[in-house]
Amino acid sequence: MTHITQLLDIHPLREMLYNELHSRPFQVIPSPARITHLALQVNEQQKAEQFRHLQKLHELLGYEIPEQVTHCYEKTFDHFRIRWEQHLEFTTYTLIHLSPEPADDPFRQTALADLPSAWLAALPGALVAGFHMAIEDAREVEEPEPTEVKPWFEQMRLIGSNSLDGAARIWTSFQLHRDGLGRLLVYNKQLSDSQLGRLVQRLVEIETYRLMALLALPDARRISPLLGDMDDQLNRLTDTLAHQQHCQAVDERALLAELTQMAARVEAFRAQTTFRFTATRAYAEMIETRLQALREDEVSGHLTINEFLSRRLLPAVSTCQAVSERLEDISRRVDRASDMMRTRVDMAIQQQNRELLGAMNQRSKIQLMMQHTVEGLSVAAISYYLVGLGKYLLEALYGTGWHFNKSLAMGILVPLVLVSVWCVTRHIHHRFHALAHDECDDDFDRQARPHKRE
Known part of the structure; x- marks a missing residue:
């Protein structure tokens, strides 16, 4: 006779799961x-x-x-x-x-x-x-x-x-x-x-x-006053943030550092006590089921086991539970306050960046105005040197036998040189602006291309 276990794949933990109930x-x-x-x-x-x-x-x-x-x-x-x-x-x-x-x-x-x-x-x-x-x-x-x-x-x-x-x-x-x-x-x-x-x-x-x-009770008693101090400190910090508009001298980065240090302490407490507090809850639940199974009746005015443990053990378990919940509550409040502080610090940094960019923009405008002024002066300087070179050329030509009015020639040369230098300078200026504009367009296209693919 063929057993079904010979036909089907058997889970490797099947036998262990059956035996666990009888262990x-x-x-x-x-x-x-x-x-x-x-x-x-x-x-x-x-x-x-x-x-x-x-x-x-x-x-x-x-x-x-x-x-x-x-x-x-x-x-x-x-x-x-x-x-x-x-x-x-x-x-x-x-x-x-x-x-x-x-x-x-x-x-x-x-x-x-x-x-x-x-x-x-x-x-x-x-x-x-x-x-x-x-x-x-x-x-x-x-x-x-x-x-x-x-x-x-x-x-x-x-x-x-x-x-x-x-x-x-x-x-x-x-x-x-x-x-x-x-x-x-x-x-x-x-x-x-x-x-x-x-x-x-x-x-x-x-x-x-x-x-x-009850192993968790000493830990609960040890950290409970420390959590009280942290609670007061957190209340002071959040109160400072709530009234910051009336007190502009608040150092937000210092407050963020204080909150970060508090969060580290909370996480240290959680690492030390989470297992112990969780085990206490599990043990308390098992004790409750065992006490119910005893089905006790009172003996001549004496406390029953259920009554005694309910009066003495359950308050200790409740204390551990309360400290555990308070620790989690402080952890959540610290996280929310830290997120709010980081947001405020980020907004302050963005405001500083906007002010810095505005100042840089103003300086760029001033530099551009100075550049235009320098360009005007450079046209005059370059024209002056070119007119000087032209004068030497006219004198050389006059010395070789060319007869013309040197004063008239110089008078005609000066405006021609000025116009030529100004035109060349403007052409170079527009050429550089066009190159910069084309480079900005290329950068924008490279950044936009992956988004288009997505």
Whole structure:
């Protein structure tokens, strides 16, 4: 039987597109269990080191070393499981101890105890999110009262809710504890192992994404006062331009230089923060969808996770969004003011050019008048020298025996020479003017010819 895939051209990314939806499957987690989740921000070099470091863990524990790099890798070692995921700007390790011993304190035993300490200390990247999660089976262990839960969170204020329509209860503090990590406590009341895995995945993503979203807040706080100063400076410049007709002493080129410097600062801020602000918006949207999936109910007057994050996280995200929009607004205003200033400077330059051309035209007229005067004087000078030469010629002829009235001959010669010199001079003058006119016409034709072809 011939398959259709043997008849058609197959897109090279088709298989990858199918597998992408299954690249990060939900885990199946039994209860009770102990989970430790670590999210590390990494650069491109550290991303490559992460998988080599994961291979080293297999070598240390005596297991087969994985060869193919994937975005999500999961392996069970005897009594604990490790899940490694690679994201755009961070990687995560989820460690699950599958058979914890009963204890009075659910956080006394953590999944970190299953890892070699030297391997853990050499993890590439900077830790952003890290917390322990204790999962208890409320069907076998009696669920404690909130007053009994509080000591496990070092007397910190609790945030808790009944999740998934009461099928599980969640406790957390959203704070760091003595070991430098956060804590979550989940009591499984009705969930299957696969449902519990989906709940754990949502909690892990909420805690990781909320911290990644807040990475932009220090940048927003840092540049916000600088944007205020730039806003005041821009208002002053635009006000100066608006009232320039009443203040003719304004240096437009100096204002343009100031606007150009301001535009450079704005672009520097945008280059530093655009990715971070965009990532914050994306993380906030993912957190919102995860919170909706929890379907929380309040527990005895405690804030739910949704309520707490709405009061604390969303204002921070809104601050980043407001700073990002303000940065874009200042950038647009600087561009408009710069365009207006360039237009004014261009108009001023054109006015100066017109005045310069007018002055040059006036000087040309004066030079032309002087030229005509010089031409008149030159006619007299040339005529004087030619009459002198004619006088020598008449005397030579008279000396050879030609008899004529020398005074009369000289009187006739003078007007003839003057008229001849004037005519020759005018002819040369008109000849040069005709040559200049023909050259101008040729230049005009050469410039007009490409436009005619177009």
